[in-house]
Amino acid sequence: MSHWTPSKPYELFNQSCYGLSPLADNTIDALVTDPPYGISFQNHEWDKNLPQRQIWEDCVRVLKHGAFGVVFSSVRLMHRLMVDLEDSGFLIKDVLFWAYLNGMPKSRDIGLEIDKELGVTSKVVGKYDYVQGYKKGGADNYYTNNEKLKYEPHSEIGIQYKGAGLGLKPAYEPMILVQKPIEKGLNVAQNVLKYGTGALNLEQTRIPYAKGEGKVGHNPHPNGRVSANILRTDEFEDGYDKFFVVPKVRQNAEDFNKHPTLKPVDLMQHLVKLVSFENQTILDPFMGSGSTGVACLVLQRKFVGFELEKEYFEICRKRLAMIDSQE
Ligand SMILES: C[S@@+](CC[C@H](N)C(=O)[O-])C[C@H]1O[C@@H](n2cnc3c(N)ncnc32)[C@H](O)[C@@H]1O
Known part of the structure:
Protein backbone atom coordinates (compact mmCIF):
# COMPACT_ATOMS: atom_id res chain seq x y z
CA MET A 1 0.00 0.00 0.00
CA LEU A 101 -11.80 33.10 32.58
CA ASN A 102 -14.93 33.64 30.46
CA GLY A 103 -16.39 30.11 30.53
CA MET A 104 -20.10 29.69 31.11
CA PRO A 105 -21.15 27.95 34.36
CA LYS A 106 -23.38 24.95 33.71
CA SER A 107 -25.35 24.70 36.88
CA ARG A 108 -28.98 24.53 37.99
CA ASP A 109 -30.75 26.42 40.73
CA ILE A 110 -31.46 23.73 43.29
CA GLY A 111 -33.99 26.03 44.95
CA LEU A 112 -36.14 25.73 41.79
CA GLU A 113 -35.74 21.97 41.77
CA ILE A 114 -36.95 21.83 45.36
CA ASP A 115 -40.06 23.83 44.35
CA LYS A 116 -40.70 21.26 41.62
CA GLU A 117 -40.18 18.36 44.00
CA LEU A 118 -42.68 19.90 46.44
CA GLY A 119 -45.19 20.71 43.67
CA VAL A 120 -44.87 24.48 44.27
CA THR A 121 -45.00 26.82 41.24
CA SER A 122 -41.84 28.96 41.13
CA LYS A 123 -42.17 32.71 40.78
CA VAL A 124 -41.66 34.32 37.35
CA VAL A 125 -39.46 37.36 37.96
CA GLY A 126 -38.79 38.49 34.39
CA LYS A 127 -37.17 37.40 31.15
CA TYR A 128 -33.54 36.92 30.25
CA ASP A 129 -32.38 39.74 28.05
CA TYR A 130 -29.44 37.81 26.59
CA VAL A 131 -28.96 34.41 24.92
CA GLN A 132 -29.29 31.85 27.69
CA GLY A 133 -28.06 28.32 27.11
CA TYR A 134 -29.32 25.81 24.62
CA LYS A 135 -32.58 24.01 24.10
CA LYS A 136 -32.32 20.27 23.70
CA GLY A 137 -31.24 19.38 20.18
CA GLY A 138 -27.79 20.91 19.87
CA ALA A 139 -26.10 24.03 18.74
CA ASP A 140 -28.56 25.04 16.02
CA ASN A 141 -31.25 25.33 18.62
CA TYR A 142 -30.47 28.52 20.54
CA TYR A 143 -32.95 30.40 22.62
CA THR A 144 -33.48 33.74 21.00
CA ASN A 145 -33.39 36.92 23.05
CA ASN A 146 -36.22 37.56 25.46
CA GLU A 147 -37.69 34.13 25.02
CA LYS A 148 -36.66 32.47 28.25
CA LEU A 149 -38.43 33.26 31.52
CA LYS A 150 -36.50 33.93 34.72
CA TYR A 151 -37.73 32.14 37.85
CA GLU A 152 -37.07 32.31 41.59
CA PRO A 153 -37.97 29.65 44.17
CA HIS A 154 -41.29 30.14 45.94
CA SER A 155 -41.43 27.40 48.59
CA GLU A 156 -39.90 28.08 52.01
CA ILE A 157 -37.16 25.47 51.62
CA GLY A 158 -36.67 26.41 47.96
CA ILE A 159 -35.97 29.99 49.06
CA GLN A 160 -33.36 28.69 51.56
CA TYR A 161 -31.52 26.95 48.72
CA LYS A 162 -31.99 29.76 46.18
CA GLY A 163 -28.95 29.85 43.88
CA ALA A 164 -27.39 26.62 45.25
CA GLY A 165 -25.95 24.56 42.41
CA LEU A 166 -23.77 21.70 41.26
CA GLY A 167 -20.86 23.08 39.29
CA LEU A 168 -18.26 25.83 39.23
C1 LIG B 1 -13.44 19.07 19.58
S1 LIG B 1 -13.74 18.96 17.88
C2 LIG B 1 -12.36 19.76 17.12
C3 LIG B 1 -12.59 21.25 16.88
C4 LIG B 1 -11.40 21.98 16.31
N1 LIG B 1 -10.39 22.18 17.32
C5 LIG B 1 -11.77 23.33 15.72
O1 LIG B 1 -11.19 24.35 16.10
O2 LIG B 1 -12.65 23.37 14.84
C6 LIG B 1 -13.48 17.25 17.58
C7 LIG B 1 -13.84 16.79 16.18
O3 LIG B 1 -13.53 15.40 16.04
C8 LIG B 1 -14.41 14.86 15.07
N2 LIG B 1 -14.37 13.40 15.19
C9 LIG B 1 -14.97 12.61 16.11
N3 LIG B 1 -14.68 11.30 15.90
C10 LIG B 1 -13.85 11.26 14.81
C11 LIG B 1 -13.19 10.21 14.11
N4 LIG B 1 -13.33 8.93 14.47
N5 LIG B 1 -12.42 10.53 13.06
C12 LIG B 1 -12.27 11.83 12.67
N6 LIG B 1 -12.89 12.87 13.29
C13 LIG B 1 -13.67 12.59 14.35
C14 LIG B 1 -15.75 15.50 15.40
O4 LIG B 1 -16.64 15.48 14.31
C15 LIG B 1 -15.31 16.92 15.82
O5 LIG B 1 -15.44 17.82 14.74
Whole structure:
Protein backbone atom coordinates (compact mmCIF):
# COMPACT_ATOMS: atom_id res chain seq x y z
CA MET A 1 0.00 0.00 0.00
CA SER A 2 1.39 3.45 -0.90
CA HIS A 3 1.35 5.99 1.90
CA TRP A 4 0.83 9.74 1.96
CA THR A 5 4.08 11.72 1.88
CA PRO A 6 4.31 15.32 3.09
CA SER A 7 5.12 16.80 -0.32
CA LYS A 8 2.13 19.22 -0.35
CA PRO A 9 1.58 21.93 2.30
CA TYR A 10 -1.47 20.06 3.58
CA GLU A 11 -3.72 17.03 3.12
CA LEU A 12 -7.21 16.58 4.54
CA PHE A 13 -9.05 13.28 4.90
CA ASN A 14 -12.84 13.20 5.27
CA GLN A 15 -12.82 9.84 7.02
CA SER A 16 -12.50 8.33 10.48
CA CYS A 17 -9.01 8.72 11.86
CA TYR A 18 -8.92 5.22 13.38
CA GLY A 19 -6.00 3.31 11.90
CA LEU A 20 -4.49 6.46 10.31
CA SER A 21 -4.18 4.16 7.31
CA PRO A 22 -2.86 6.75 4.80
CA LEU A 23 0.12 7.44 7.06
CA ALA A 24 3.32 5.41 7.23
CA ASP A 25 5.17 4.51 10.45
CA ASN A 26 7.55 7.05 11.94
CA THR A 27 6.86 9.90 9.46
CA ILE A 28 5.03 12.67 11.36
CA ASP A 29 6.87 15.32 13.39
CA ALA A 30 4.20 16.37 15.92
CA LEU A 31 0.63 15.87 17.06
CA VAL A 32 -1.70 18.75 17.95
CA THR A 33 -5.30 17.77 18.50
CA ASP A 34 -8.54 18.72 20.20
CA PRO A 35 -10.41 15.40 20.38
CA PRO A 36 -13.96 14.78 21.61
CA TYR A 37 -13.98 15.36 25.39
CA GLY A 38 -16.61 12.70 26.08
CA ILE A 39 -18.87 15.17 27.90
CA SER A 40 -21.74 15.43 25.37
CA PHE A 41 -21.04 19.11 24.78
CA GLN A 42 -24.28 20.75 23.60
CA ASN A 43 -25.64 17.22 23.12
CA HIS A 44 -23.38 16.58 20.13
CA GLU A 45 -23.30 12.91 19.23
CA TRP A 46 -19.56 13.01 18.40
CA ASP A 47 -18.74 14.23 21.91
CA LYS A 48 -20.58 11.40 23.73
CA ASN A 49 -17.42 9.37 24.39
CA LEU A 50 -13.69 9.84 24.72
CA PRO A 51 -11.78 8.52 21.70
CA GLN A 52 -10.86 4.85 21.88
CA ARG A 53 -7.31 4.10 22.93
CA GLN A 54 -6.56 2.70 19.49
CA ILE A 55 -6.18 6.18 17.96
CA TRP A 56 -3.39 7.04 20.41
CA GLU A 57 -1.63 3.78 19.51
CA ASP A 58 -2.04 4.80 15.85
CA CYS A 59 -0.49 8.20 16.64
CA VAL A 60 2.49 6.57 18.34
CA ARG A 61 2.92 4.41 15.23
CA VAL A 62 3.03 7.31 12.75
CA LEU A 63 4.98 9.81 14.89
CA LYS A 64 8.76 9.92 14.68
CA HIS A 65 10.81 8.91 17.70
CA GLY A 66 10.94 11.75 20.19
CA ALA A 67 8.00 13.62 18.59
CA PHE A 68 5.90 15.78 20.92
CA GLY A 69 2.14 16.15 21.01
CA VAL A 70 -0.49 18.36 22.64
CA VAL A 71 -3.88 16.81 23.32
CA PHE A 72 -6.73 19.01 24.60
CA SER A 73 -8.86 17.60 27.33
CA SER A 74 -11.56 18.38 29.88
CA VAL A 75 -11.26 18.76 33.62
CA ARG A 76 -13.68 15.90 34.24
CA LEU A 77 -12.11 13.25 32.02
CA MET A 78 -8.46 14.14 31.54
CA HIS A 79 -7.44 11.40 33.99
CA ARG A 80 -8.89 8.74 31.71
CA LEU A 81 -7.38 10.30 28.61
CA MET A 82 -3.97 10.49 30.29
CA VAL A 83 -4.09 6.79 31.16
CA ASP A 84 -5.02 5.97 27.55
CA LEU A 85 -2.16 8.11 26.23
CA GLU A 86 0.34 6.55 28.61
CA ASP A 87 -0.87 3.01 27.96
CA SER A 88 -0.51 3.66 24.22
CA GLY A 89 3.21 4.35 24.59
CA PHE A 90 3.38 8.12 25.11
CA LEU A 91 5.36 9.74 27.91
CA ILE A 92 3.33 12.31 29.84
CA LYS A 93 5.55 15.39 29.93
CA ASP A 94 3.32 18.13 31.35
CA VAL A 95 -0.23 19.39 31.62
CA LEU A 96 -0.68 22.86 30.16
CA PHE A 97 -3.56 24.98 31.37
CA TRP A 98 -5.35 27.26 28.98
CA ALA A 99 -7.13 29.64 31.34
CA TYR A 100 -9.77 31.77 29.66
CA LEU A 101 -11.80 33.10 32.58
CA ASN A 102 -14.93 33.64 30.46
CA GLY A 103 -16.39 30.11 30.53
CA MET A 104 -20.10 29.69 31.11
CA PRO A 105 -21.15 27.95 34.36
CA LYS A 106 -23.38 24.95 33.71
CA SER A 107 -25.35 24.70 36.88
CA ARG A 108 -28.98 24.53 37.99
CA ASP A 109 -30.75 26.42 40.73
CA ILE A 110 -31.46 23.73 43.29
CA GLY A 111 -33.99 26.03 44.95
CA LEU A 112 -36.14 25.73 41.79
CA GLU A 113 -35.74 21.97 41.77
CA ILE A 114 -36.95 21.83 45.36
CA ASP A 115 -40.06 23.83 44.35
CA LYS A 116 -40.70 21.26 41.62
CA GLU A 117 -40.18 18.36 44.00
CA LEU A 118 -42.68 19.90 46.44
CA GLY A 119 -45.19 20.71 43.67
CA VAL A 120 -44.87 24.48 44.27
CA THR A 121 -45.00 26.82 41.24
CA SER A 122 -41.84 28.96 41.13
CA LYS A 123 -42.17 32.71 40.78
CA VAL A 124 -41.66 34.32 37.35
CA VAL A 125 -39.46 37.36 37.96
CA GLY A 126 -38.79 38.49 34.39
CA LYS A 127 -37.17 37.40 31.15
CA TYR A 128 -33.54 36.92 30.25
CA ASP A 129 -32.38 39.74 28.05
CA TYR A 130 -29.44 37.81 26.59
CA VAL A 131 -28.96 34.41 24.92
CA GLN A 132 -29.29 31.85 27.69
CA GLY A 133 -28.06 28.32 27.11
CA TYR A 134 -29.32 25.81 24.62
CA LYS A 135 -32.58 24.01 24.10
CA LYS A 136 -32.32 20.27 23.70
CA GLY A 137 -31.24 19.38 20.18
CA GLY A 138 -27.79 20.91 19.87
CA ALA A 139 -26.10 24.03 18.74
CA ASP A 140 -28.56 25.04 16.02
CA ASN A 141 -31.25 25.33 18.62
CA TYR A 142 -30.47 28.52 20.54
CA TYR A 143 -32.95 30.40 22.62
CA THR A 144 -33.48 33.74 21.00
CA ASN A 145 -33.39 36.92 23.05
CA ASN A 146 -36.22 37.56 25.46
CA GLU A 147 -37.69 34.13 25.02
CA LYS A 148 -36.66 32.47 28.25
CA LEU A 149 -38.43 33.26 31.52
CA LYS A 150 -36.50 33.93 34.72
CA TYR A 151 -37.73 32.14 37.85
CA GLU A 152 -37.07 32.31 41.59
CA PRO A 153 -37.97 29.65 44.17
CA HIS A 154 -41.29 30.14 45.94
CA SER A 155 -41.43 27.40 48.59
CA GLU A 156 -39.90 28.08 52.01
CA ILE A 157 -37.16 25.47 51.62
CA GLY A 158 -36.67 26.41 47.96
CA ILE A 159 -35.97 29.99 49.06
CA GLN A 160 -33.36 28.69 51.56
CA TYR A 161 -31.52 26.95 48.72
CA LYS A 162 -31.99 29.76 46.18
CA GLY A 163 -28.95 29.85 43.88
CA ALA A 164 -27.39 26.62 45.25
CA GLY A 165 -25.95 24.56 42.41
CA LEU A 166 -23.77 21.70 41.26
CA GLY A 167 -20.86 23.08 39.29
CA LEU A 168 -18.26 25.83 39.23
CA LYS A 169 -17.68 28.26 36.39
CA PRO A 170 -15.18 26.60 34.06
CA ALA A 171 -12.18 28.87 33.58
CA TYR A 172 -9.53 26.61 32.10
CA GLU A 173 -9.00 23.63 29.84
CA PRO A 174 -6.12 21.20 30.38
CA MET A 175 -3.88 20.25 27.46
CA ILE A 176 -1.72 17.19 27.89
CA LEU A 177 1.83 17.47 26.59
CA VAL A 178 3.05 14.03 25.48
CA GLN A 179 6.12 12.63 23.79
CA LYS A 180 6.84 9.45 21.88
CA PRO A 181 10.03 8.15 23.53
CA ILE A 182 13.28 8.82 21.70
CA GLU A 183 14.76 5.86 19.88
CA LYS A 184 16.27 3.23 22.13
CA GLY A 185 20.05 3.55 22.30
CA LEU A 186 20.12 7.21 21.16
CA ASN A 187 20.62 10.31 23.29
CA VAL A 188 18.47 13.41 22.67
CA ALA A 189 21.00 15.08 20.36
CA GLN A 190 21.44 11.90 18.32
CA ASN A 191 17.65 11.54 18.08
CA VAL A 192 17.21 15.18 16.94
CA LEU A 193 19.98 14.74 14.36
CA LYS A 194 18.41 11.53 13.04
CA TYR A 195 14.71 12.53 13.03
CA GLY A 196 14.49 16.30 13.68
CA THR A 197 12.29 15.50 16.68
CA GLY A 198 12.93 15.18 20.41
CA ALA A 199 13.12 18.82 21.54
CA LEU A 200 10.53 21.49 22.30
CA ASN A 201 10.79 24.73 20.32
CA LEU A 202 11.24 26.97 23.35
CA GLU A 203 13.01 29.71 21.44
CA GLN A 204 10.06 30.50 19.13
CA THR A 205 7.51 30.40 21.93
CA ARG A 206 9.15 32.83 24.33
CA ILE A 207 6.74 35.29 25.92
CA PRO A 208 7.87 38.91 25.42
CA TYR A 209 8.08 41.05 28.55
CA ALA A 210 5.19 43.41 29.15
CA LYS A 211 5.81 46.98 28.03
CA GLY A 212 7.49 48.92 30.80
CA GLU A 213 8.10 45.78 32.90
CA GLY A 214 11.09 46.59 35.13
CA LYS A 215 12.42 43.56 36.95
CA VAL A 216 12.64 40.49 34.72
CA GLY A 217 15.09 38.20 36.53
CA HIS A 218 18.85 37.76 36.75
CA ASN A 219 19.61 36.85 33.20
CA PRO A 220 16.86 38.19 30.94
CA HIS A 221 16.68 36.76 27.45
CA PRO A 222 16.15 39.48 24.80
CA ASN A 223 13.05 37.71 23.42
CA GLY A 224 11.28 37.17 26.74
CA ARG A 225 10.51 34.37 29.17
CA VAL A 226 10.39 30.68 28.44
CA SER A 227 6.81 29.72 27.68
CA ALA A 228 4.89 28.72 30.82
CA ASN A 229 2.53 25.82 31.29
CA ILE A 230 -0.31 28.21 32.01
CA LEU A 231 -1.73 29.93 28.96
CA ARG A 232 -3.97 32.64 30.26
CA THR A 233 -6.83 34.55 28.71
CA ASP A 234 -7.40 37.97 30.14
CA GLU A 235 -7.84 41.53 29.06
CA PHE A 236 -5.26 42.61 26.55
CA GLU A 237 -3.31 45.50 28.00
CA ASP A 238 0.24 45.49 26.69
CA GLY A 239 -0.40 42.47 24.50
CA TYR A 240 1.38 39.97 26.69
CA ASP A 241 1.91 39.12 30.32
CA LYS A 242 4.04 36.49 32.04
CA PHE A 243 1.94 33.78 30.51
CA PHE A 244 0.48 33.54 27.04
CA VAL A 245 -2.61 35.66 26.67
CA VAL A 246 -5.22 34.52 24.22
CA PRO A 247 -8.96 35.21 24.16
CA LYS A 248 -11.52 32.42 23.76
CA VAL A 249 -13.36 32.63 20.45
CA ARG A 250 -17.08 33.05 20.36
CA GLN A 251 -19.04 30.57 18.34
CA ASN A 252 -19.65 31.86 14.80
CA ALA A 253 -16.63 34.18 15.06
CA GLU A 254 -16.18 33.43 11.35
CA ASP A 255 -19.50 33.72 9.53
CA PHE A 256 -19.23 30.36 7.72
CA ASN A 257 -17.74 28.45 10.65
CA LYS A 258 -20.37 26.83 12.85
CA HIS A 259 -18.08 24.41 14.69
CA PRO A 260 -19.22 24.41 18.33
CA THR A 261 -15.76 23.89 19.84
CA LEU A 262 -13.73 26.19 17.62
CA LYS A 263 -10.30 26.92 19.13
CA PRO A 264 -8.53 30.28 18.88
CA VAL A 265 -5.93 30.29 16.12
CA ASP A 266 -3.50 32.28 18.32
CA LEU A 267 -3.58 29.51 20.88
CA MET A 268 -3.12 26.86 18.20
CA GLN A 269 -0.20 28.79 16.74
CA HIS A 270 1.51 28.87 20.10
CA LEU A 271 1.09 25.11 20.53
CA VAL A 272 2.15 24.30 16.97
CA LYS A 273 5.27 26.42 17.43
CA LEU A 274 6.05 24.76 20.74
CA VAL A 275 6.08 21.18 19.42
CA SER A 276 7.55 21.72 15.94
CA PHE A 277 10.02 23.57 13.73
CA GLU A 278 9.50 25.10 10.27
CA ASN A 279 8.65 22.71 7.42
CA GLN A 280 7.83 19.87 9.79
CA THR A 281 4.53 17.98 9.50
CA ILE A 282 1.80 18.16 12.14
CA LEU A 283 -1.03 15.65 12.52
CA ASP A 284 -4.53 16.42 13.84
CA PRO A 285 -6.72 13.27 13.76
CA PHE A 286 -9.79 15.21 15.08
CA MET A 287 -9.41 18.46 13.13
CA GLY A 288 -13.03 19.75 13.27
CA SER A 289 -13.05 23.04 11.35
CA GLY A 290 -9.27 22.96 11.08
CA SER A 291 -7.84 25.47 13.58
CA THR A 292 -4.65 23.37 13.90
CA GLY A 293 -4.30 23.37 10.11
CA VAL A 294 -4.77 27.14 9.89
CA ALA A 295 -2.02 27.63 12.48
CA CYS A 296 0.29 25.25 10.60
CA LEU A 297 -0.08 27.02 7.25
CA VAL A 298 0.51 30.43 8.80
CA LEU A 299 3.66 29.11 10.47
CA GLN A 300 5.08 27.27 7.44
CA ARG A 301 4.40 23.81 8.84
CA LYS A 302 2.83 21.02 6.80
CA PHE A 303 -0.48 19.65 7.99
CA VAL A 304 -2.36 16.39 7.75
CA GLY A 305 -5.82 16.17 9.26
CA PHE A 306 -8.82 13.86 9.57
CA GLU A 307 -12.47 14.78 10.14
CA LEU A 308 -15.43 12.44 10.06
CA GLU A 309 -18.28 14.94 9.64
CA LYS A 310 -18.70 16.25 6.13
CA GLU A 311 -20.02 19.65 7.32
CA TYR A 312 -16.93 20.39 9.46
CA PHE A 313 -14.60 18.94 6.84
CA GLU A 314 -15.95 21.41 4.25
CA ILE A 315 -15.48 24.35 6.63
CA CYS A 316 -11.90 23.22 7.20
CA ARG A 317 -11.26 22.87 3.49
CA LYS A 318 -12.53 26.40 2.91
CA ARG A 319 -10.45 27.90 5.74
CA LEU A 320 -7.23 26.26 4.59
CA ALA A 321 -7.82 27.12 0.92
CA MET A 322 -8.28 30.78 1.90
CA ILE A 323 -4.93 30.84 3.70
CA ASP A 324 -3.16 28.86 1.02
CA SER A 325 -4.32 31.34 -1.65
CA GLN A 326 -2.92 34.26 0.41
CA GLU A 327 0.55 32.68 0.79
C1 LIG B 1 -13.44 19.07 19.58
S1 LIG B 1 -13.74 18.96 17.88
C2 LIG B 1 -12.36 19.76 17.12
C3 LIG B 1 -12.59 21.25 16.88
C4 LIG B 1 -11.40 21.98 16.31
N1 LIG B 1 -10.39 22.18 17.32
C5 LIG B 1 -11.77 23.33 15.72
O1 LIG B 1 -11.19 24.35 16.10
O2 LIG B 1 -12.65 23.37 14.84
C6 LIG B 1 -13.48 17.25 17.58
C7 LIG B 1 -13.84 16.79 16.18
O3 LIG B 1 -13.53 15.40 16.04
C8 LIG B 1 -14.41 14.86 15.07
N2 LIG B 1 -14.37 13.40 15.19
C9 LIG B 1 -14.97 12.61 16.11
N3 LIG B 1 -14.68 11.30 15.90
C10 LIG B 1 -13.85 11.26 14.81
C11 LIG B 1 -13.19 10.21 14.11
N4 LIG B 1 -13.33 8.93 14.47
N5 LIG B 1 -12.42 10.53 13.06
C12 LIG B 1 -12.27 11.83 12.67
N6 LIG B 1 -12.89 12.87 13.29
C13 LIG B 1 -13.67 12.59 14.35
C14 LIG B 1 -15.75 15.50 15.40
O4 LIG B 1 -16.64 15.48 14.31
C15 LIG B 1 -15.31 16.92 15.82
O5 LIG B 1 -15.44 17.82 14.74
